[in-house]
Amino acid sequence: MIIYIYKLIFILLFAFIGYNFPPLEGTGPIYGAVWGAAFALALILLTIRIKKTELKYIWSATIGVIGGGLLGFFMFKIFKAIIFHYPSFSLSSQIFFNTFFLFGFPVTGLFIGVLKPNMFSPLNIKEFFRGGSAFTESYLVDTSAIIDGRIVPITLSGFVRGELIITNFVLAELQAIADSNDPIKKVRGKRGLDVIEQLRTSSQISITILNKNISGVKTVDQKIVMLAKDQNFKIITNDINLSRIAKLQDITVLNVNELAYALKPIVYPGEHLNVHIHKIGKEKKQGIAYLEDGTMIVIDEAKNDIGKDLEVEVTSVLQTTSGKMIFGKKL
Numbered sequence: 001m002i003i004y005i006y007k008l009i010f011i012l013l014f015a016f017i018g019y020n021f022p023p024l025e026g027t028g029p030i031y032g033a034v035w036g037a038a039f040a041l042a043l044i045l046l047t048i049r050i051k052k053t054e055l056k057y058i059w060s061a062t063i064g065v066i067g068g069g070l071l072g073f074f075m076f077k078i079f080k081a082i083i084f085h086y087p088s089f090s091l092s093s094q095i096f097f098n099t100f101f102l103f104g105f106p107v108t109g110l111f112i113g114v115l116k117p118n119m120f121s122p123l124n125i126k127e128f129f130r131g132g133s134a135f136t137e138s139y140l141v142d143t144s145a146i147i148d149g150r151i152v153p154i155t156l157s158g159f160v161r162g163e164l165i166i167t168n169f170v171l172a173e174l175q176a177i178a179d180s181n182d183p184i185k186k187v188r189g190k191r192g193l194d195v196i197e198q199l200r201t202s203s204q205i206s207i208t209i210l211n212k213n214i215s216g217v218k219t220v221d222q223k224i225v226m227l228a229k230d231q232n233f234k235i236i237t238n239d240i241n242l243s244r245i246a247k248l249q250d251i252t253v254l255n256v257n258e259l260a261y262a263l264k265p266i267v268y269p270g271e272h273l274n275v276h277i278h279k280i281g282k283e284k285k286q287g288i289a290y291l292e293d294g295t296m297i298v299i300d301e302a303k304n305d306i307g308k309d310l311e312v313e314v315t316s317v318l319q320t321t322s323g324k325m326i327f328g329k330k331l
Helices: 002-020 029-052 055-085 091-115 122-130 143-148 151-156 168-178 183-201 220-231 240-248 256-262
Strands: 137-141 162-167 206-210 234-237 253-255 272-280 287-290 296-300 309-320 323-330
Touching (some): 055 091, 143 183, 151 183, 162 168, 162 183, 168 220, 220 234, 220 240, 287 309
Parallel strands (some): 137 234, 162 206, 234 253
Antiparallel strands (some): 272 287, 309 323
């Protein structure tokens, strides 16, 4: 409530100043007060608009205006030097080009800043001066990728370079999962919140918590797809259905599971492996071991070696629709 009193006092103050010192020559005190109140009201409306606008848009728009203004002023000086040596330019032409350089360039910079906010992000500016690749990408991270947790080492390794964006509706979904009565969901939700904290506290990762409302859409996946399409963001997810829907709309998707599958170690027949025998196999005298990525290895004559580490030789590799299975023998 008190903020509205301050705003009213602000308007009345400018009205008082305008009444005593009219801003336009020839206007009376009443019109001066109206002009003063109008200017104050315009500033208040600007602050309301800024409050609803994301910081990166304000930042990029400001940088765009300043950059466009400096470039326009530089071009204006060159134009003035040209017309000094070639006075044949008419007054009309001079006014047109002066307006073009001094007004058109800053406004163009403003439009670029609003339409391409990532272009002037602090991360891109830092990369530019470091000699790295500027204009890095922005990635929307969905709930499944956050709970999975592998997004942290993947980003730290440099495979994903750019800005990670976590929306308010993804945070709300994580909070709902963490508050669930289901103990398994509760653990998953808390793990997701811990992963976000790791991302936020890492100096090597650029992360933005985006407060964005998507009206008319209920599910989180639909909101992510609409936001990514509207803002030209990429999506990081583990959800195969979300991946399919996003790809159908020409949105670039980075699926963590697909990356893990692509990075699975390649094993060839004749190769020697050191493995730990975990349990008995289905057939007689077989032992079961696993690679680090979870691939099963069936070893002949290893039934009596449960709990031991063995060196085995790969005899064959079977690729099925459900995954890869490796067969081997003891050395």
